[in-house]
Amino acid sequence: MFGLYVGNTSACIAMLKDDEVQVLVNYVGERVTSASVEVLDNERVVGVAAKAGPNNSGNVIIHSKMCLYPEGIAANEIEGYCPVVVEEGHSKYVVDVGSKKIIVTPKEVVEEIFRYLYNIANSASQENGDANAILTVPYHFSQSAKEEFCEAAISSGFNILQVITDPSAAVMAYENLENESLPRKFVVYRVGGSSMEVSVGVITGGMLQILKSVYEPGIGGDALTAVIFEYLAQDVKMRMQFNPLENSRCRMKLYKLAEHSKHILSTNSLTTCCLETFYNGMDYCHTVTRSRIESLISPVLTQLTKPVWEILEDLNMKADDIDKVILCGGSLKIPKLQKYFKDSFPAAEILNSISPDEVIAVGAAKQGSCHIECLNVPHSILNKDIAFLDTSLYYKVKSSNSFDSLIHRHTVLPVTITKTILLEPEDDDDLNAVVEIHTFGGGKSYDLLKEVVVPKKDLAGKITLELSVDAEGAIDCKVCE
Structure with a gap:
């Protein structure tokens, strides 16, 4: 089982074998391969050998991944490398090879990189069977870009079992989701060669959800x-x-x-x-x-870190709300950037023990462990939509002004809980106890959903409620005897 990561400037492959994950080295002994392709007349050269070619040949292609979708084409092309040509919303490369011009699409370039990784996988596994793999894609990729990216991996020889997002893979590299019983908020901060991305998410009850992700091309x-x-x-x-x-x-x-x-x-x-x-x-x-x-x-570091605070502000979060910060991308090896996050998130655990340019591939390989025992199970059984509660639920006794939590946002549905509520002495004229169920979606006020009215003569200073939310989000609340 393999974990695949191909970025704009680098690529990495990790292998899961006997419950251990190892990053595979390429043919020159590097754990990370340059995502560069040199186009020759009858050959394609991938990796460091491509960038080591003539200094002004113009037939070396870089940043091909971001050109899979029109809005991602780099505006800041680097001189000396093959430029991108855009016609009718589609990008391509026109490469001068000797006396002729060769047309190459970004998908073909990405496929060459995947084929290079496939050969590494075959050499490492020493097996001729299917190269089963988990593929990672950027969170911001459109559906068509994801499909093209996945098709390129399949064409190169890989059997893609699952496609997950880069920030999800980064979290999985460090976290055993099954062990997380309490909600944990995290930031995944990635700085690639030609772009950067900040993702904020939460782990609740073994489930991972990305709350928001911001992608910034042209700065990395x-x-x-x-x-x-x-x-x-x-x-x-x-x-x-x-x-x-x-x-x-x-x-x-x-x-x-x-x-x-x-x-x-x-x-x-x-x-x-x-x-x-x-x-x-x-x-x-x-x-x-x-x-x-x-x-x-x-000044560049200031630009690189600005989106972190913008996304937290959009989510009404502060640095102290974050439990973990995961660093991804080769630029995050820079000590000054690492120190910035340690100082900015003093209450959070900074996770960078796995090399930042390998962490996404490692996470993808770890995710492969979920598939090893399920390879012969029909996909229709494994492919299920999971419903989440999209807002937190709170309760209050009508005579009180304080709100207390019932069910956290992002809890997997359906769910049923019981809650014992202590009642304060009220006016004797008040014959009933009223418990209110509210939502709070991040605004300035609570919204009343439901009231539960119980005659006081049936109570002994407390009330036990059973609250159920079905997969459609419908709420039912009743008093337990």
């Missing part, structure tokens, strides 16, 4: 790379007396150096940036410290 790890690139370009101008931005070859080499430096500085306090025969036979060498780069990227 590439923005951090651009800051380092500009810093190095200014250093080249000063020390070598020429502008590297005016030379396409030098510009591309410097950008790749900036990208490499960003990865090194996420784990080391300094790195030495070197390019041999960079310009006119001259070498370029410069030592960059993490503290220097952190000071330069501060």
